[in-house]
Amino acid sequence: xxxxxxxxxxxxxxxxxxxxxxxxxxxxxxxxxIITVAIxxxxxxxxxxxTAALLVATVKGSLVACYFxxxxxxxxxxxxxLGLTAVFFVVLLALPVVTVHNGYWIH
Amino acid sequence: xxxxxxxxxxxxxxxxxxxxxxWLFLASEVMLFGALFASYILIRTGAPSWPRGATIxxxxxATFNTIVLISSSVTMVMAWASLMRRRFGTFRIYMAAxxxxxxxxxxxxxxxxxxxxxxxxxxxxxxxxxxxFTLTGLxxxxxxxxxxxxxxxxxxxxxxxxxxxxxxTNRVEHSGLFWHFVDLVWxxxxxxxxxx
Numbered sequence: 001x002x003x004x005x006x007x008x009x010x011x012x013x014x015x016x017x018x019x020x021x022x023x024x025x026x027x028x029x030x031x032x033x034i035i036t037v038a039i040x041x042x043x044x045x046x047x048x049x050x051t052a053a054l055l056v057a058t059v060k061g062s063l064v065a066c067y068f069x070x071x072x073x074x075x076x077x078x079x080x081x082l083g084l085t086a087v088f089f090v091v092l093l094a095l096p097v098v099t100v101h102n103g104y105w106i107h
Numbered sequence: 108x109x110x111x112x113x114x115x116x117x118x119x120x121x122x123x124x125x126x127x128x129x130w131l132f133l134a135s136e137v138m139l140f141g142a143l144f145a146s147y148i149l150i151r152t153g154a155p156s157w158p159r160g161a162t163i164x165x166x167x168x169a170t171f172n173t174i175v176l177i178s179s180s181v182t183m184v185m186a187w188a189s190l191m192r193r194r195f196g197t198f199r200i201y202m203a204a205x206x207x208x209x210x211x212x213x214x215x216x217x218x219x220x221x222x223x224x225x226x227x228x229x230x231x232x233x234x235x236x237x238x239x240f241t242l243t244g245l246x247x248x249x250x251x252x253x254x255x256x257x258x259x260x261x262x263x264x265x266x267x268x269x270x271x272x273x274x275x276t277n278r279v280e281h282s283g284l285f286w287h288f289v290d291l292v293w294x295x296x297x298x299x300x301x302x303x
Contacts, residue, residue, distance in 0.1 A: 015191050022188070026181045029300035034175050040161065053298035060294045068184045068287045075121045078130050085134040092141045096149035 001062045025067045114273040117168045127294075129281040133288050136249075140292055143245065147238045147299070158235050160301040163228070165219055169301045172215045173293065176250075179208035180290040190276040195268055198279075202261045205286065211256040216247055239300055246296060256282050266284045 036056045044052065066072040071082075120127060151157050160166075186201035199242040223229075223236070230240040260279055267275040 012192060015188055019185065019188055022181060022184050026177065030174065031175045033170065033177065036298055036302065037166065037170050040166070040298070046303070050303055052221055053131050053302055054295075057295050057298050061291050064180060064287055064294065068180050068290075069284055077120045077122060077127065080129075081130055081134055085137050089141045092138065092145050093148065096145050096152065 021067055025063050029060055032056055032063075036060075061103060112241050114271070121276060125281050126279055133230060133284065134138050136288060140242075140245075142298075143242055144295075145244070150234050151237060154234060160235075160239075161301060163235065164301050165222070166220055166237070168215055175208050175212050175215070175296050176290050176293050178210070179205050180287050182208065187276070187283050190268075190272070190279055191199050194266075194271070199261060199265070201205075202279075206254050206257050206261065209250050209257070212250055213247060213254075216243065242296055242300065246272050246289070246292055248289055249292070252284070253286045253289055257286070260287065274278045 032106060039052050039056070040049070043049075071078070110124070114123065116123055182201045182204040186198050186205060189195075189198040189201055220240075228236055230237045260275075260282060264278070265275070265279070
């Protein structure tokens with residue numbers, strides 16, 4: 001097969017649709033980056049600033065994962081792997097919270 | 108012996124082995140960066156005072172780098188889409204752009220780091236700088252690693268396109284998944300370190 005191979009019209013149309021989505025996501029990510037920086041110049045109280053920054057970052061991260069990494073149309077096994085990872089990730093992030101509130105790793 | 112299930116999907120998983128492999132690797136990467144983020148939370152919440160990143164770090168430069176890395180994610184996915192369209196020439200342009208943007212990211216980080224060192228700001232200076240250099244340093248290593256893999260697929264590895272284009276396309280997709288993950292990590296690092 002060569003680089004001049006002509007893809008079928010259905011397949012080509014499908015890829016074209018994907019490319020349009022990538023460009024839309026790219027524009028959204030740029031807009032959200034500007035919003036993130038703009039929010040930081042508002043000098044909000046720290047809890048509010050953290051919430052806003054992480055909320056925007058989560059939206060941006062979800063766009064990258066869903067569309068650039070194609071997670072929006074992935075197989076069940078990948079979701080299972082990521083679901084298990086998410087559980088361990090939350091436990092990992094929760095450990096410092098437990099420490100701060102109780103003063104011990106295990107209470 | 109040939110590596111099995113590089114192009115055809117396994118019946119039991121519905122996936123190629125490479126796809127499962129890269130996602131398992133990314134899962135381990137989530138835990139690696141997760142451990143460092145957890146350390147950051149622990150150190151910050153336990154500190155009597157903590158500087159706002161913007162008072163020490165260069166926000167405009169980091170914003171520029173964010174735009175660069177997001178753009179590189181787009182060129183990476185367009186490189187893969189070009190292969191899906193069987194346009195190898197276009198793939199080469201997008202892949203070269205991805206590597207170039209990764210290089211720009213690293214150059215900007217070099218200037219950021221240099222400026223810190225010139226002002227006597229080192230990882231040993233305080234906890235904020237320690238976590239800043241650790242997280243961004245590890246992230247830079249990932250950018251460099253991704254660039255090396257992408258350079259291989261642009262250079263010597265691209266010979267596979269002539270012999271097994273489907274496998275080559277899958278390999279570029281997996282390389283792209285890693286690159287997008289690196290972008291995703293920066294999306295969280297940027298506000299956490301520079302803006303809060």
